Amino acid sequence: MGKALQKEDRITLTIEDMSTNGEGIGKVDGYTLFVKDAIIGDVIEAKVIKTKKSYGYARLMQVITPSKDRIQPACPVAKQCGGCQIQEMDYQAQLQFKEELVRNNLARIGGITSYEMQPIIGMDEPFHYRNKAQYPVGLDKDGNIVMGFYAGRTHHIIDQMDCLLGNSQNKNILAIIKTYMQENHIPPYNEQTQTGLVRHILIRDGYHTGEIMVCIVINGKRLKNEAQLVERLRQIEGMTSIQVNVNQKDTNVILGTENRTLWGMDSITDYIGDIKYQISPLSFFQVNPRQTEKLYGKALEYAGLTGKETVWDMYCGIGTISLFLAKQAKKVYGVEIVPQAIADAKENAKRNGIDNAEFFVGKAEEVVPQFYEQLKEKAQTGDIEAQEGTHPDVVVVDPPRKGCEESLLATIVAMAPKRMVYVSCDSATLSRDLKYMQAHGYQVEKVQPVDQFGHTYHVESCVLLCRTDS
Ligand code: SAH
Numbered sequence: 001m002g003k004a005l006q007k008e009d010r011i012t013l014t015i016e017d018m019s020t021n022g023e024g025i026g027k028v029d030g031y032t033l034f035v036k037d038a039i040i041g042d043v044i045e046a047k048v049i050k051t052k053k054s055y056g057y058a059r060l061m062q063v064i065t066p067s068k069d070r071i072q073p074a075c076p077v078a079k080q081c082g083g084c085q086i087q088e089m090d091y092q093a094q095l096q097f098k099e100e101l102v103r104n105n106l107a108r109i110g111g112i113t114s115y116e117m118q119p120i121i122g123m124d125e126p127f128h129y130r131n132k133a134q135y136p137v138g139l140d141k142d143g144n145i146v147m148g149f150y151a152g153r154t155h156h157i158i159d160q161m162d163c164l165l166g167n168s169q170n171k172n173i174l175a176i177i178k179t180y181m182q183e184n185h186i187p188p189y190n191e192q193t194q195t196g197l198v199r200h201i202l203i204r205d206g207y208h209t210g211e212i213m214v215c216i217v218i219n220g221k222r223l224k225n226e227a228q229l230v231e232r233l234r235q236i237e238g239m240t241s242i243q244v245n246v247n248q249k250d251t252n253v254i255l256g257t258e259n260r261t262l263w264g265m266d267s268i269t270d271y272i273g274d275i276k277y278q279i280s281p282l283s284f285f286q287v288n289p290r291q292t293e294k295l296y297g298k299a300l301e302y303a304g305l306t307g308k309e310t311v312w313d314m315y316c317g318i319g320t321i322s323l324f325l326a327k328q329a330k331k332v333y334g335v336e337i338v339p340q341a342i343a344d345a346k347e348n349a350k351r352n353g354i355d356n357a358e359f360f361v362g363k364a365e366e367v368v369p370q371f372y373e374q375l376k377e378k379a380q381t382g383d384i385e386a387q388e389g390t391h392p393d394v395v396v397v398d399p400p401r402k403g404c405e406e407s408l409l410a411t412i413v414a415m416a417p418k419r420m421v422y423v424s425c426d427s428a429t430l431s432r433d434l435k436y437m438q439a440h441g442y443q444v445e446k447v448q449p450v451d452q453f454g455h456t457y458h459v460e461s462c463v464l465l466c467r468t469d470s
Helices: 091-108 170-183 226-233 289-303 320-326 339-351 364-380 384-390 406-415 427-439
Strands: 010-018 024-028 031-035 043-051 055-065 132-139 145-150 157-159 198-205 212-218 239-246 258-264 268-272 275-279 310-314 331-336 357-361 394-397 419-424 442-450 460-467
Touching: 010 031, 010 055, 024 043, 031 043, 091 427, 091 442, 132 157, 132 170, 145 170, 170 198, 170 212, 170 226, 226 239, 226 258, 268 289, 275 320, 275 339, 289 320, 289 394, 289 419, 289 442, 289 460, 310 320, 310 364, 320 331, 320 339, 320 357, 320 394, 331 339, 331 364, 331 384, 339 357, 357 364, 364 384, 364 406, 394 406, 406 427, 419 427, 427 442, 427 460
Parallel strands: 031 055, 212 239, 310 331, 310 394, 331 357, 394 419
Antiparallel strands: 010 024, 010 043, 024 031, 043 055, 132 145, 132 198, 145 157, 198 212, 239 258, 268 275, 419 460, 442 460
16 A cells, blocks of 8 residues: 555545445545545545545545536535435436445345345436425524525535425425514524524425425414414415424424414325325324335235235334235234324324224334234134234334344244345345344345435335245
8 A cells, every 4th residue: 555645635536436325435545535425437636534544535626527427416505415415426327326235235244145136216206206394494694594404414504495305385485484584583593592483494295185284393482473474375385284383492303292283284194005194293204205105015015915914014103014004914013112103003094994903112122022922822822813913924124224123033033924025224234134034044035126315325125035934
């Protein structure tokens, strides 16, 4: 290796790879550098900003020769904003990058190479896909109200009311609120001094229903001249619900627990497939309903249901997958750690006339082993439903980024379902967990990556595993 690199050094770098966070990766004399906003194929000039023993970070100063996949980002603040990481990459190339990422992690972390990789499912329209946006509100250095997004890793607000990932109505809604705040001298909240009133604007919309909800998060109980604000916001096409949310805590958590409806309904509705959901400001709901439908459609296909099966859905959230499966299964059990999500899941089941889904609150790695032991005892007394519960036909998991606890995987192995469907938002932990399952009698058959979050480094995957002796 040549002379060690120092902070501030200027270098020329060819980007040969990209990290799981979407940073470009290049090498100088064998030393690896990560560079934000650089993509595979770029030749760049960069400035070293941090060095560690075996790798470092550099800042992109100038693109010398652009990659064939480099494009002009559609958003003027794509580089500063923390929301998108790879908008400067052509969408088809983004999809290839994501598919490769899944393939590489499966091989490198999981040692998994023989399976059917189904081509990544991209979006037909990779903009305006999000049904939820949360805009922080603040003041710029000249004292003007700004609404937009945090810059990467900071709480500096970038003034951008027209985010291209969200609903194109959002900018009109924000403009109304900004004017109203100016006219009524309503100050934005200041995180440092914990003074001021308006903290965030939350906007949600129903993709299938066109319904819109606006929720103004305030450090107080009331807004001045609420009737004037309502009158103006009501003019927006699709407006269904106008609310305030009270958050008077010194916290990074956006929403408080108290909502008050100023006008219209307390919630909006939307569909995933033919299942109807009620969405309140605090409810969890998938943010890209079109792609979620495709992802969960794949999970349903992999589950291979005929109507006779018993299914477990672990990490079930508000029961989106459970209810999707329940229509074609005999019985579905859902497990989820957040009590409110389980309350929503039960409510959603009722609303859709689904009576063969049962939900449990708790950590999957605790609830499932306990429930399995209880069912096993019952099963020994000849209880058929208990027998079917201990030996489900299909187990579905959809864990958060950290993946499944090994103890849960061990219980799944003991339950010995014929098929397991693993829905994952992190292909690294997915690969680790699949490696465990492959070592314990399961074979990875099919992998389907799905792009739920265009222009970011995130990629979802749906995986089918089958028991090797079945
Ligand atoms: N399929 C769900 C979303 C899954 S996201 C839906 O579409 O609604 C992952 C879920 O796992 C979240 O709802 C989270 O609250 C839950 N979770 C996180 N850790 C958990 C654990 N240890 N046990 C059970 N659920 C957990």
